[in-house]
Amino acid sequence: MDFTPTDEQRQLVEMVRSFVQKEIVPLETELPPDAGRLPEHVAAPLRRKVEQMGLECWDAPSEVGGPGLDVITQTLLAIEMSQHRAGLYTPCYGLFGGGGLANLYDADEDQKKRYLYPTMRGERRGFFALSEPSGGSDPARAIRTKAVRDGDDWIINGSKMWISGVVDADYGIVVARTGEGRGGLTQFIVDKDTPGLTMTRVIPSLRRVEEPTELEFDNVRVPDANRLGEEGKGFANAAGRLVKVRIPYSAQCVGVAIAAHRLAVDYAKIRETFGRKLAQQQGIQWMLVDNEVDIDTARLLVLQAAQLADAGKNVKREAAMAKLYCTEAASRVIDRSMQIHGGLGVAAEMPFERWYREMRIRRIGEGPNEVQRLVIARELLGGAASIRGEKK
Template structure:
């Protein structure tokens, strides 16, 4: 049985058509191969090209540069549908947007005219490089160094946990240009063909294995100052602004994954019979499914409210942190309960819910751990 269509209050007929197109692509191109590619750890670059050709990699960016000109309210619901079919692909779409964000928001007009058509072409794939082996949650402690040499920067250091590491066409890299704490961080655009740029082997993860995650090594990489995004010392502000938007992307990914787990649990409960009737008839099971559905709906409402604030040009950092926190915690709970609904079968690889459970865990970690989200929310409340 096909997954139910989610009732959505979309702002335009174009948005309805866009969600319909997304569901069609997800059904035809993503769902049939997700399990096999995850088991094999295959990075689905061809699938991302298909999404790019359909315009789904560039939705929230300006039309004048090749973007879709869609509000975040619409973009995130597309991202949810993609993640409902295959989380690894949803993560790739979100991270590509995260990598493009610095140029789209802090680049000069000349830089945007030069680079955004490439970034938004549907053929290019980006990576966002902030974390390092010694600086995860403490992002301002990064030590990757960019030293001036004439009209260039020479960049040396290692970036950790980079989605698309070794597979991206461009990297938005946060580097240190002075020792003045977070004020000494500068954003540079590094292209994949740069001499001295390489990646380590992909990390061996418990889930989302089709999403390539690898350390990126910069060994004396020369970057023209014309590829500096923003002024020297503004990189940390750019990084944090990008993460606000990126957290909404991860929230949407989490809702998509949780919805997939709920869909699987409801379908199984209808089909599985015990004591002479479907287990869906038992009140205890119905209550569990009701709680799961409520968490999914609440998480969706929370990310959409934050998206509407962003689209309206209002402050949304706290709401983004709330959405990321709640949606990813909800995904962990819902995928856990989906296994319980399946009983022993849920613990086997014959059903998708064990994979959903393994995939949900990473969402509580990426784009700032959920403990960091609580810090962001708490500080905003008490400042």
């Protein structure tokens, strides 16, 4: 496989890299360590710069007015956008838009007008609610929230748990049971102010931005016009989205790992112990080398998944491998880079402690890593791919 970037990709990467290094990284010295948003007077001029680059709503397809970048270009840009302290969960503080909209790209035109376009313009915000108190890693079995048809409406009852972004959102995509088994799940767009929908609590966790929440649905009435996709296709559509989302999700981990490693290399060259620079001590060199190997392997796996996705292949296995490996490799890179910094590594003035906390969630969110291993095992043992990964 050839991952040499095209001239256009190289230019886009350079543009985003320079934006992150010149505009975002310096800002973070002034922001609180867990900041998730920029004050509007700071964000507004930066947003105009993003518009000049033609990269607002950078991951949207051209049919809905986005730049229509292929998956590999999106992957290269996701690696760049996340190379700063808030980069894992809020790359460039949301200035490039996108994120969490993937389901709405397949909405009907009326739904796009009411939800997708206003969200792309920054006027509305959504959440995605799949997980429930009964479980998130096996949603096809765990989902108990029910939607029952009532004339032109649906009545939803049940609860959702661990749902991110609810506090700032004004609508959400909710997966509910309309029948039995995997074919009995349907997605609905639900306005947050619909009577009967309550955010019962925020669940404080390792991540201080977009804290997860619990939601209760008590006879929530939703018009059929808000059914997203066909009845009974909710699991297939959500699973399809999860596979696509896993590629940029993995790429962001690579970006953060690169940022952590860069700091470790620079520090090792200036810090002295036992009469020599850290960079001259073999124990430290080996840590840096292990970082290099982890980052290159992770990068190649995510680029492979992206390239196959662009070629229209089923990338279940490759997206699962990228998610599994990138999250674990990035956790190791952050840990080693933190260690190389000694006490400074755990200080809130450095980005490592935030990356360390947030990266831990990445092995659980978007399909826990055990489930990714299960997906790969199914593909391997079910005969969908040979042991060298060649598609049958």
